[in-house]
Amino acid sequence: MENRHRQIDTLSIGKRSMRMERKQRQGMGLRIAGAAAVVFGLMTVLSGGTVLFGGDQLSSLAGNVVSFVVWINFLAGFAYVMTGIGLWFARGWARWMAIAILTGTAIVLCAFLVYVSQGGPHETRTLVALIFRTGFWAIVASTALRAVNRK
Numbered sequence: 001m002e003n004r005h006r007q008i009d010t011l012s013i014g015k016r017s018m019r020m021e022r023k024q025r026q027g028m029g030l031r032i033a034g035a036a037a038v039v040f041g042l043m044t045v046l047s048g049g050t051v052l053f054g055g056d057q058l059s060s061l062a063g064n065v066v067s068f069v070v071w072i073n074f075l076a077g078f079a080y081v082m083t084g085i086g087l088w089f090a091r092g093w094a095r096w097m098a099i100a101i102l103t104g105t106a107i108v109l110c111a112f113l114v115y116v117s118q119g120g121p122h123e124t125r126t127l128v129a130l131i132f133r134t135g136f137w138a139i140v141a142s143t144a145l146r147a148v149n150r151k
Helices: 002-053 055-061 067-088 092-117 124-147
Strands: none
Touching (some): 002 055, 002 067, 092 124
16 A cells, blocks of 8 residues: 555656646747847847938948838837747736737738739848748747746
């Protein structure tokens, strides 16, 4: 009888240990996603701000700028930073922000494709950047959905 209780206790401790390890991995994933979102947001604000407020010389270096894409990305950069901080601290609202950013980025990508299909001047790197942004936020939102506890 004593031996059976020890086996049950060992199983219980093992399950608890596995749950703790899973939570630690999820926490680490959130911190990585949060840190990446903050860095990505700061880079977005810096690059967008340079194009928007850097003068004609810097704007001309950017090539065929699609104004609505640059403005939306610039403003979204602040939301990236805020969401990244929320993910770092495992806040439930950050999950919804990541989903909103993913949705908004996908909408901007679709609008950009319509703009390009109508013959609008653009740079190929804008398309590549929008695809990258959409993929990045799909990964961040997926990580957030799996890891953030409902609050």
